[in-house]
Amino acid sequence: MNSGSLLRKISAVFGVVAGGVALASCGQQTSGAAGDDSGTPSTPEVSPISPCELVTAADLKExxxxxxxxxxxxxxxxxxxxxxxxSTAxxxxxxxxxxxxxxxxxxxxxxxDAVEGRPPEGDQCLVDVTLGPDAPVETLSTSMSGIDPADKPCEIATAIAEKALAGVKD
Structure with a gap:
């Protein structure tokens, strides 16, 4: 897969999950990210924290x-x-x-401080946690999708945010 195709695929995923807000953030580069010594351009970096290192599947189960x-x-x-x-998180x-x-x-x-958002259908919930200027990133976001509204997707997204927030603070 070429890099243009990969970037289009990543952009499509951002559009589904976060709409225009994520797409606008996707193109930001950190200083010094123009390329490495090999002359190969580097991919824009949004965060120094790998989100998969914040929580594991076992953490989510807990x-x-x-x-x-x-x-x-x-x-x-x-x-x-x-x-x-x-269901996805x-x-x-x-x-x-x-x-x-x-x-x-x-x-x-x-x-x-955080904000939760849900569409009118109620089968998903997004949670953004503001981490502040001293944190390695300004925002931690979690989502829960494809869950019965009776199972309270915002409570689940909030529980995931609490678990991930502990990983940011470590």
Whole structure:
């Protein structure tokens, strides 16, 4: 797969999960990221933290009671799926994912300001945690999708955020 195709695929994933907010953030480069000594251009970097290192499938099971496969890293996001792929969770760093078109509510997670957003259908929830200027990234985001609204997807996304937040603070 060539790099243009890979970037289009990554951009499509960001569009589904986070809409235009993630796409706008995707093109940001950190200083000095123009290339390496080999002359090969480097991929834009959004966050110095690998989201798949923040939580494992075992951590998610402990936090939510749901069994997930190990995470798959895609850019600044890590995706976890249930064995039947009916439900998915994600953890990302450096991106604001809660878009204006969602029903939002301000919350607090482990002392940090956060916002949760859900679409009217209610089968998914996104949570953005503001980490502040002294953190390695400004935002930690989690999501839960494809879950019965009766199973409270925002409570699950919040539990994932609490678990991932502990990984950021370590």
């Amino acid at each position: 936090a939510t009671g749901i069994s997930f496969n190990e995470g798959q890293k895609r850019g600044p996001q890590c995706y976890y799926a249930t064995a039947d792929y009916a 994600s953890v990302s760093t450096g991106l604001d994912t809660v878009a204006d078109h969602l029903d939002t509510k301000k919350i607090t997670i482990s002392g940090a």
